[in-house]
Structure formats: C-alpha cells, structure tokens
Amino acid sequence: MDSSEHESEAGSKRKKATILAVSFSLLMATILLILILLWYKRKKKKLKHREDFELPLFPxxxxxxxxxxxxxxxxxxxxxxxxxxxxxxxxxxxxxxxxxxxxxxxxxxxxxxxxxxxxxxxxxxxxxxxxxxxxxxxxxxxxxYMPNNSLDSYIFDQTKNKLLDWPKRFHIINGIARGLLYLHQDSRLRIIHRDLKASNVLLDIEMNPKISDFGMARSVTGNEMGAKTRKVVGTHGYMSPEYAVDGMFSVKSDVFSFGVLVLEIVSGKKNRGFSHQDHNLNLLGHAWKLYKEDRSLELADEQLAYSCNISQVLRSIQVGLLCVQQHPNDRPSMFTVVQMLANESLLPKAKEPGFFTERNVYDEGKSGSQTRSSKNEVTITLLDPR
Incomplete structure (x- = not known):
C-alpha cells in the first residue's frame, strides 16, 4: 500500500477518535448539567417547602x-x-x-x-x-397540648358529660362554627376539612374547641366550591350523601358534618349506633321526627335539665337539621350558620335530612313471616353508607 494511503487511513482514525472523544465529553457534560439542574430544583423545592411550612424542625x-x-x-x-x-x-x-x-x-x-x-x-x-x-x-x-383531650371523650361519656352544661356546649358549638367559617372563607387557603367529627375537636384548659387533624383536608381556589375524588375518606355517620356516594366534596360537605356534630353535642348521643326504644331511626331521623312533631326539646341531653337555655337549645337543633339536609344547595354556608347561632331571627324550616334511615329489625315474636333479617340489616329511606 502506498505510504500516502497509510497516512490517510491513520488520519481518518485519529479524526474518528477525536469526534468520539468530543461527543462522549459533550454527552457526559450534558448528563452532569442535567443532574446539577435536578439537584438544584430539588433543593429549591425543599427550601420552598420550608418557607411554606414556616415551622421549626425538632431534633x-x-x-x-x-x-x-x-x-x-x-x-x-x-x-x-x-x-x-x-x-x-x-x-x-x-x-x-x-x-x-x-x-x-x-x-x-x-x-x-x-x-x-x-x-x-x-x-x-x-x-x-x-x-x-x-x-x-x-x-x-x-x-x-390540649389538657381536656377531645370532645367525644366528654359528650359520649356518662360521667364526664355532666361537666358540659349548656353554656359550655353552646360555646363549643359556636367555636367550631367560627373555626369552619375561617377555613371556608377567611383563611389564606380555602380549606375543606373532610373529616370533621367529635374526636377531631380538641378542648383546651378553658374548654375552648379547636379543630384538629388536617390529614384529609383539601384546598379550593377562587369561587370553586369543591371537587370530585375517587378515594372517599372520612368517617361514617358524618359524611354527606353526595360525598359518600359520588365522591363529590365541597364546603357543604363540612356543613353536613357540622350539623351531625351539633345534634350529637345537644343530645349527648352518637349518630352512628343511636338506638331508641320507640323506633329504629338513627339520630338524624330521631331529631327530624321530634322536629316535625314540635317536640325538639326532647332531643336534649337529660344532663342539661338545670342549665339549658330553651331558645338556644331549640335554635341549635334547628340549625343542626338545616345543616344536614339532603341537597347541598339547601344547606346554609358557615357564614350563615354563625349568624343564625348569634341572633334571634326567624330560621327557615328544615327539610328531611340526608341519610335519614330506619333499621328494619326482625321480631320473630310479632310476625309469622319466614323471611329473616339480621340486626345489621337496614331499610334505607335515602341511602346509608357502610
């Protein structure tokens, strides 16, 4: 082979090697740059989270x-x-x-x-x-630290509920209402709690209520009322019909939960698991039955006999029933609720509540039917989630 051809082939190899080296270097530099950008972005995100949290980190x-x-x-x-x-x-x-x-x-x-x-x-x-x-x-x-623990440890306890006279209970109802109003309307973020219940209301040394546990909360922006989720979270007995059935949550979902809570505070009874000797209705159904028969005062906890303000008790029961109405649009906003609790103006008539249920307990001694039903079976007027 001619020496010029050898030189040409060697030069071509050197040129290819140079191109490969430069390409590899550029590739490594690009990868390194991407890694640096990702690290910087992650660090910036962490710093932003810390700024958002505005919270100290405890060792x-x-x-x-x-x-x-x-x-x-x-x-x-x-x-x-x-x-x-x-x-x-x-x-x-x-x-x-x-x-x-x-x-x-x-x-x-x-x-x-x-x-x-x-x-x-x-x-x-x-x-x-x-x-x-x-x-x-x-x-x-x-x-x-909340020295008086949670609300449920008082209102559902046969001994400790004696410590909650009517003025304290009405104070707690109003405090929860103001807390929800802040979440829905006055806070930097419009927050839907989604798990309001007696065990998520804590009591400080002066029995002031404080809403807790925001692990399930969601924020909405602008005039947005709510959203839809595939994963329904919350507690049976407090969930609104549209949320439990269709996954639709809004500020009116919290209003429903608040209504249940009000009726529990007034009665000292749990909505879920409520029983009565004269019928098989749940607490919402019982409250509705008494309301229609103009006997709402009978819903009040017997411990309130010597401390209750009758007009406040009746107003609280009616507000509770207004909050648990079947359709979200029929329920008042928390702004309206706070106003209704604070003055003596005439309240609108309540409609039938959502999840108004009657348990169908079979009594063999009163029926010759061969159809069997367990004590866990429920006949549903609207719908009862399990």
Missing part, C-alpha cells in the same frame, strides 16, 4: 426526651396516623406528639398535607402546630 433526641422515650405512660391517644404522646420540652412547654406508626395506612402524603395546610392556618378555634420532626423512618407532628 428526634429532643422529642424522645420530652416524651420519656415515647413511654406508654405518656400515651394519650391513637388515631389512623398513629399514637399521640404528651411531652414536656426542656423549657417546660407541654406538647402533644403525633407519631406516625409504621403500620399506618396514612403515609407521607397525609403527613405533608397536614403540615402544609395547618402551618398556614392561624385561628383560636384551630389547633396550633408547633413544628415537625423528620428523621429516617420517623415522621412526627408537634402540637400545642
């Missing part, structure tokens, strides 16, 4: 010492997220520590959800989130 060691290493003696409750412990910080401040259980069905989404929403909410009728603790597998939320 795990601090929380461990405060709760005496999560001692059973310090445990004050447990929910879907996990156990709750009472703690005392070194400076003497009492705290409640909500610690995510490893077996909890509520994960990082619910944890982040609660931190984002409640960190931006400040109202005397909402529980205050002091900070959080994230270290390894540990995820905790640090709240102000």
């Amino acid at each position: 795990l060691a601090t929380i461990t010492r405060a709760t005496n290493n999560f001692s059973l003696n310090n445990k004050i409750g447990e929910g879907g997220f996990g156990p709750v412990y009472k703690g005392v910080l070194e400076e003497g401040q009492e705290i409640a520590v909500k610690r995510r259980s490893r077996t909890s069905m509520q994960g990082l989404d619910e944890y982040t959800n609660e931190v984002i929403y409640i960190a931006k909410l400040q109202h005397r009728n909402l529980v205050k989130l002091l900070g959080c603790c994230i270290q390894g597998e540990e995820k905790m939320l640090i709240y102000e």
Whole structure:
C-alpha cells in the first residue's frame, strides 16, 4: 500500500477518535448539567417547602426526651396516623406528639398535607402546630397540648358529660362554627376539612374547641366550591350523601358534618349506633321526627335539665337539621350558620335530612313471616353508607 494511503487511513482514525472523544465529553457534560439542574430544583423545592411550612424542625433526641422515650405512660391517644404522646420540652412547654406508626395506612402524603395546610392556618378555634420532626423512618407532628383531650371523650361519656352544661356546649358549638367559617372563607387557603367529627375537636384548659387533624383536608381556589375524588375518606355517620356516594366534596360537605356534630353535642348521643326504644331511626331521623312533631326539646341531653337555655337549645337543633339536609344547595354556608347561632331571627324550616334511615329489625315474636333479617340489616329511606 502506498505510504500516502497509510497516512490517510491513520488520519481518518485519529479524526474518528477525536469526534468520539468530543461527543462522549459533550454527552457526559450534558448528563452532569442535567443532574446539577435536578439537584438544584430539588433543593429549591425543599427550601420552598420550608418557607411554606414556616415551622421549626425538632431534633428526634429532643422529642424522645420530652416524651420519656415515647413511654406508654405518656400515651394519650391513637388515631389512623398513629399514637399521640404528651411531652414536656426542656423549657417546660407541654406538647402533644403525633407519631406516625409504621403500620399506618396514612403515609407521607397525609403527613405533608397536614403540615402544609395547618402551618398556614392561624385561628383560636384551630389547633396550633408547633413544628415537625423528620428523621429516617420517623415522621412526627408537634402540637400545642390540649389538657381536656377531645370532645367525644366528654359528650359520649356518662360521667364526664355532666361537666358540659349548656353554656359550655353552646360555646363549643359556636367555636367550631367560627373555626369552619375561617377555613371556608377567611383563611389564606380555602380549606375543606373532610373529616370533621367529635374526636377531631380538641378542648383546651378553658374548654375552648379547636379543630384538629388536617390529614384529609383539601384546598379550593377562587369561587370553586369543591371537587370530585375517587378515594372517599372520612368517617361514617358524618359524611354527606353526595360525598359518600359520588365522591363529590365541597364546603357543604363540612356543613353536613357540622350539623351531625351539633345534634350529637345537644343530645349527648352518637349518630352512628343511636338506638331508641320507640323506633329504629338513627339520630338524624330521631331529631327530624321530634322536629316535625314540635317536640325538639326532647332531643336534649337529660344532663342539661338545670342549665339549658330553651331558645338556644331549640335554635341549635334547628340549625343542626338545616345543616344536614339532603341537597347541598339547601344547606346554609358557615357564614350563615354563625349568624343564625348569634341572633334571634326567624330560621327557615328544615327539610328531611340526608341519610335519614330506619333499621328494619326482625321480631320473630310479632310476625309469622319466614323471611329473616339480621340486626345489621337496614331499610334505607335515602341511602346509608357502610
């Protein structure tokens, strides 16, 4: 082969090697640049989250010492997220520590959800989130400590419910209403709680109510009333018909839950599991029956006999029934609810409530029919979720 051909082939190989080297270098530089951009974006997102949270991060060691290493003696409750412990910080401040259980069905989404929403909410009728603790597998939320625990521990307890006279109960009803009004209308974010119930209302030393547990909350923007979800969350007995059946939630879903809660506070009875010797209606059905017969005062807890303001009790029952009406458009807004509770103006007539049910319990002694029914079977006037 001619020497010029050798030189030409060698030059071609060098040129190819140079092109490959440059291409590889460019590829590596591009990959490195992408990695740097991703790292920067992630870091910026974390910083933005911290700015959004505006919350201190507690070291795990601090929380461990405060709760005496999560001692059973310090445990004050447990929910879907996990156990709750009472703690005392070194400076003497009492705290409640909500610690995510490893077996909890509520994960990082619910944890982040609660931190984002409640960190931006400040109202005397909402529980205050002091900070959080994230270290390894540990995820905790640090709240102000509520010495009187939750509302359900009082109104459904045959001994402790005596401590809640009518003025205290009416004060609690009004406080919950103002807290919801803030969430729906006056807060930086328009929040739909989606899990309002007696166990999610905490009581401070002066028995002021504070709405808690925002793990299921959702925000809506502008004039948006609500949304639809495939995953229905909440508690049976408090969920509105449109939410339980179709997954449609809105501020009016919270209004329904509030109405149930009002009737529970007045009566001292749970909506779910309610029983009466004269019929098989649930609490909403019982309240509606008494209302139609102009006997609403009979719904009131017998513990209120010596402390009740009759006009306030009757007004609260009617407001509760207005809040649990079947159609969302028939329910008042929380702004209207607060006004109705605060003055003596004439209230509109309530319509039949949603989930107005009657249990069909078979009594063999009174019927010759061979049809059997268990005590768990329900005849539904509208619809009853399980």
